[in-house]
Amino acid sequence: MTSALPDGSAQILARLEALREADAATHGGRVLSYVYDSGLAELDQLAAEAIRIMQPVNGLDPTAFPSVAALERDLVRFARRMLHGGDDVVGTVTSGGTESCLLAVKTARDVWRAAGGTGTPRIVAPATVHAAFPKAAHYFGVDLDLVPVDTDGTVDPARLTDRFGPDVALAVVSAPAYPHGTLDPVAPVAAAAARAGIACHVDACIGGFVLPWWAGEDDPLPAWDFAVEGVTSISADLHKFGYAPKGASVLLQRGRDRQRAQYFATRGWPGYPVVNATMLGSKSAGALAAAWAIIERLGESGLGELAASCRRSTDAVTAAVRATDGLRVVGSPVGPLFAVATDGAAPEHRRVDPHHWADSVQERGWRLQLQPGLVQADGTRLPHTTHLTITPVTESVLPELLFALASAADEVRGMPAATAADVAASLPGVGDVLAGLADRTEPLDSAEASALLAGLGVGTGASALPQRMAPLLALLESLPAPITERLLIELLAGLVEP
Numbered sequence: 094m095t096s097a098l099p100d101g102s103a104q105i106l107a108r109l110e111a112l113r114e115a116d117a118a119t120h121g122g123r124v125l126s127y128v129y130d131s132g133l134a135e136l137d138q139l140a141a142e143a144i145r146i147m148q149p150v151n152g153l154d155p156t157a158f159p160s161v162a163a164l165e166r167d168l169v170r171f172a173r174r175m176l177h178g179g180d181d182v183v184g185t186v187t188s189g190g191t192e193s194c195l196l197a198v199k200t201a202r203d204v205w206r207a208a209g210g211t212g213t214p215r216i217v218a219p220a221t222v223h224a225a226f227p228k229a230a231h232y233f234g235v236d237l238d239l240v241p242v243d244t245d246g247t248v249d250p251a252r253l254t255d256r257f258g259p260d261v262a263l264a265v266v267s268a269p270a271y272p273h274g275t276l277d278p279v280a281p282v283a284a285a286a287a288r289a290g291i292a293c294h295v296d297a298c299i300g301g302f303v304l305p306w307w308a309g310e311d312d313p314l315p316a317w318d319f320a321v322e323g324v325t326s327i328s329a330d331l332h333k334f335g336y337a338p339k340g341a342s343v344l345l346q347r348g349r350d351r352q353r354a355q356y357f358a359t360r361g362w363p364g365y366p367v368v369n370a371t372m373l374g375s376k377s378a379g380a381l382a383a384a385w386a387i388i389e390r391l392g393e394s395g396l397g398e399l400a401a402s403c404r405r406s407t408d409a410v411t412a413a414v415r416a417t418d419g420l421r422v423v424g425s426p427v428g429p430l431f432a433v434a435t436d437g438a439a440p441e442h443r444r445v446d447p448h449h450w451a452d453s454v455q456e457r458g459w460r461l462q463l464q465p466g467l468v469q470a471d472g473t474r475l476p477h478t479t480h481l482t483i484t485p486v487t488e489s490v491l492p493e494l495l496f497a498l499a500s501a502a503d504e505v506r507g508m509p510a511a512t513a514a515d516v517a518a519s520l521p522g523v524g525d526v527l528a529g530l531a532d533r534t535e536p537l538d539s540a541e542a543s544a545l546l547a548g549l550g551v552g553t554g555a556s557a558l559p560q561r562m563a564p565l566l567a568l569l570e571s572l573p574a575p576i577t578e579r580l581l582i583e584l585l586a587g588l589v590e591p
């Protein structure tokens with residue numbers, strides 16, 4: 094196709110292709126997070142064509158572009174049916190999981206206020222709730238009350254519902270939660286929320302288009318969707334296990350009046366009357382069209398087949414991890430994602446540190462996701478883990494993946510977890526700076542933060558991060574959260590500075 098373009102354009106596209114070469118592989122199953130590869134090239138072509146057709150459309154105004162409303166209607170109808178919603182469940186297609194979660198919080202806040210709530214409302218959620226909720230709390234001036242989970246990632250529902258009170262605008266549970274793949278106790282939380290008049294959101298961003306097909310003949314899942322009374326909203330990402338290109342998620346809400354609180358309308362300016370269901374104004378309809386085309390193509394049975402493939406691969410990989418000396422799967426994950434931790438029951442010289450393991454797996458050409466440990470509000474500690482998300486394409490590379498996971502474990506078995514002290518010892522001068530930071534209260538400025546990053550061997554440009562991530566994670570874990578957060582901001586901001 095590029096050859097039909099005039100010279101200048103072909104060169105521009107060639108530069109784009111060249112830039113893409115440095116990216117993580119989006120296809121082929123070697124990256125076990127971020128990307129959700131159906132393994133069906135045909136779906137990519139279909140999505141690209143759908144995006145091309147809708148490219149010039151502005152999703153801002155479905156009265157001017159009725160195609161946008163038609164596609165959205167179909168997707169909402171499909172999602173509602175899969176998630177056991179009745180006619181009173183309505184919804185919106187958003188730009189992604191984060192936007193769906195933000196809007197669920199904004200809706201709950203405004204419904205709570207309309208019912209007479211005053212002051213700062215509170216959201217109650219397990220500590221494993223997705224970072225989109227701390228983000229929502231930060232953006233919308235809401236308090237987030239995080240309930241500690243057990244080290245296996247599960248939350249005691251009573252511990253969560255004990256926090257309910259008149260200031261609580263929303264309870265959030267996940268199906269499943271991203272860090273460990275834990276299916277939260279939806280039914281008891283939703284029931285208690287309904288009794289207390291509190292909204293209950295199920296964050297099924299990652300599970301929404303795969304859990305409906307997850308239950309086996311003899312292992313049914315506990316109900317987690319609109320079949321549970323008391324569930325007032327659900328988020329489900331089309332750009333995860335709906336296999337759509339990025340930019341599409343569904344937010345469903347039970348009750349038209351509740352859902353209308355999601356909207357923003359104003360005639361308080363001299364321009365066109367504004368009414369938006371979502372956060373953006375002008376927006377692409379490309380991702381919506383691509384998601385629609387893929388769901389039309391796959392339908393319920395196609396999604397079911399892909400889910401079955403994920404299930405077979407997940408069973409195989411978790412069984413292999415469980416059989417690996419020194420590693421363990423955290424808790425009892427539900428769905429195609431799970432976390433791996435050190436098996437503390439193994440003798441020290443047989444233990445495998447999950448971050449050294451991930452680094453060693455990466456050297457073999459596969460990318461896993463390192464998750465830092467966390468000290469919870471009650472002082473209990475969740476161990477650092479490595480996360481894997483399995484997709485349908487995994488099945489085509491399963492033997493190679495299992496081999497890489499096993500040989501990486503053999504390589505790092507017995508190697509103690511990285512510590513901040515090791516890092517400080519290996520980088521001259523950094524130890525003093527870090528000691529100075531431990532009780533620093535004023536925020537770092539940009540010059541200090543970038544100097545510190547440079548001292549840690551974290552730079553800008555093409556190879557911003559070191560090859561082995563375990564030491565860096567240990568270091569970030571040891572610093573006070575506000576310092577780490579400031580360093581992360583400096584790192585990302587630096588990447589795009591001209």
Ligand SMILES: *Cc1c(COP(=O)(O)O)cnc(C)c1O
Nearest residue numbers: 189190191223225271296298299
């Ligand atoms: C991915 C995810 C989100 C956020 O979705 P984005 O599409 O990355 O914005 C929220 N919740 C859960 C459980 C997720 O897995």
